[in-house]
Amino acid sequence: MKSHSFLREIVPPLLRARSNDGKMQPPQFSTYLYFLFCPALIFRESYPRTPCVRWRYVIENFAKFLGCIFYGSYILKCLCIPVFSNMNKEPLTLRTLVLSVFSAILPVLYLVLLMSFSFFHCWLNAFAEVLRFADRTFYKDWWNATSLSVFYRTWNVVVHDWLYYYIYQDLLWVGKGWKNHTT
Incomplete structure (x- = not known):
């Protein structure tokens, strides 16, 4: 990209x-x-x-990132892996599969939120601070999204901007070119 x-x-x-x-x-x-x-x-x-680097902020964000990684591995080890570790010992039925999936939904959802926080907030803010990058809008309030389109625009602003400038606008330009050639 x-x-x-x-x-x-x-x-x-x-x-x-x-x-x-x-x-x-x-x-x-x-x-x-x-x-x-x-x-x-x-x-x-x-x-x-930004005018200067706040090294304490950088260290705090890297520490939060490492904490998220360790806590995520703990959740994975204690709550997700045990659910699926016994699946090869008994025959696979629809009931065991559904029970395993439903037992892992909340821990996996928590892992997704934790990894999203660790990357979009901790990792990107730490690198932005080291490089004195002032635009820190990596995500917006995606948790308040009322539609899927609002969610996709707000959960990852960096990728959304790239898609908007290089895919969406190009498709509009190509579409207008095709429209002008057909009339």
Whole structure:
């Protein structure tokens, strides 16, 4: 996704400058390197930056991330694996399968929420702070979503923005081109 974004943002201006005999410089390598590690999927020459790094905040977020990983592994070991470990010892029936799945639904749901928090909040905020990346909108209030479309727009804002700019808008542009050619 990052490679696609980089090429989509850099190649068209370079081709336009080449066809107009203009001189356009490709971005500096440091700009590209920053983009590779920043928590964004849309390439820009510059991003909003914070004035300094709060190292205590970075350490707290990495500690929360590690805590989530350990707690998630504990939940997996104590609540999920025992449910399915005895399945190979007895014949598989619909009843045992349904009971196993329903016994694991809540722990797995909790694992999904825990891993979502650990990645979208702890990991991305820690990396954003280290890189002084100021735009920290990685997710919005997806838990208040009233429809599936609102949920998909708010649970992962970074991926939604990439899909909007590079898939949805391109499909609209192609659709308008097809519509103009058919009439």
